[in-house]
Amino acid sequence: MKPEDFEKKMEGLSTPKSEAVPPKELRLAIVSAQRSAVMGIWFVVVPWFFLMCVIMKYIFHVNLGIIDTFEEMMRALDKNPQTWWIGPVMLMGLPIVSIILNALAISHFKWESYTGSLIISIRMRWLNLSVLVVSVGIVGIFFLYLITENCR
Numbered sequence: 001m002k003p004e005d006f007e008k009k010m011e012g013l014s015t016p017k018s019e020a021v022p023p024k025e026l027r028l029a030i031v032s033a034q035r036s037a038v039m040g041i042w043f044v045v046v047p048w049f050f051l052m053c054v055i056m057k058y059i060f061h062v063n064l065g066i067i068d069t070f071e072e073m074m075r076a077l078d079k080n081p082q083t084w085w086i087g088p089v090m091l092m093g094l095p096i097v098s099i100i101l102n103a104l105a106i107s108h109f110k111w112e113s114y115t116g117s118l119i120i121s122i123r124m125r126w127l128n129l130s131v132l133v134v135s136v137g138i139v140g141i142f143f144l145y146l147i148t149e150n151c152r
Helices: 003-012 033-058 066-079 086-106 126-151
Strands: 024-026 107-112 117-122
Touching: 033 066, 033 086, 033 126, 066 086, 086 107, 086 126
Parallel strands: none
Antiparallel strands: 024 107, 107 117
């Protein structure tokens, strides 16, 4: 085949037309879904343990001494002016961080420029969703406790 024939053949080809622009996807995951679930579990271990001990002691009247030790430790941290912030960060801050991490790990955002719409989708990662629900429950319980204590 001569180079001139090849050029004529290439000029005669039609180019495909694209009618739709592919959407841009913005994934706001800081870490992978599995890693954020594991980090979320570690962030809610202490608040969950504290809540379970409180429920055992004050609702079921089972006192194993664990909650007394934990309460004394929290009381000692609260009395010290340098460490007063550790309790609120441990009981409220870490579950809030867990909520943020797991929400970002399972949510995906797509921007379709040709329609001007934002599509938000949630991937059904059951471990992330369960950690998210537990974290929201812990934050909700502590928030309700703070409201009832300060309204008295």
